[in-house]
Amino acid sequence: MIHQQAASVVSRPLEPDPFASDLAAVILGKRIETDHRDYNALLARLRGAGRPVELAFYGPDAATAGCVIEAVADVNLRAIPAFRILSRIASLKRRQSASLSADMARFDPARLGGRGAAGRQRDRARSAEQRLLLANRIRRLTAELERREKIGQGQAEG
The missing domain is CATH 1.20.58 (Methane Monooxygenase Hydroxylase; Chain G, domain 1)
Incomplete structure (x- = not known):
């Protein structure tokens, strides 16, 4: 039996979502290191905006998924x-x-x-x-x- 994903279920984007990236940039500012509080803040703001929490992550599958917060921190690190x-x-x-x-x-x-x-x-x-x-x-x-x-x-x- 093959399980199919329902059309209403949102999947992770392959690239960081622009909306989630903007939220992550606001949360991090110019910081280059993240912790659990940053992850939680991003998830809370996505929920508050009515967006799915899956947008906080990107990548082809769960094993290799990255967090948008980490991607923004890497951009900040490259800028200093x-x-x-x-x-x-x-x-x-x-x-x-x-x-x-x-x-x-x-x-x-x-x-x-x-x-x-x-x-x-x-x-x-x-x-x-x-x-x-x-x-x-x-x-x-x-x-x-x-x-x-x-x-x-x-x-x-x-």
Whole structure:
């Protein structure tokens, strides 16, 4: 039996919807990083405008779908100068290093078990997750710098 999609069901567009892109640009402003609050704000504004929430995403299928908020953040990232990206990378690395130093300073091998061990383990896991998120943000900014260098090299050779 073949299931067919009803005509009233809206599917995701292949490219970011202009209306959703405009909403995302208003939500983000000039920011280059997004979080769950931005996603939720976009979905709420789409609902408030009477538009389907599927417009917040684009792509051929769910596995490769992108969010319009991320697309606008990428456009914003490409628009800022390289020295701002470098200073942001340095700032994120300082935060990452400070988090690791604090975690190492708090660790006491004599207190691996006993009262409060679960809470200490939870705190260490949260700190590690935060450092992983910082590392992902650093990688994204570094990838943008590398992309710019490749484009610059291509223009210099051509």
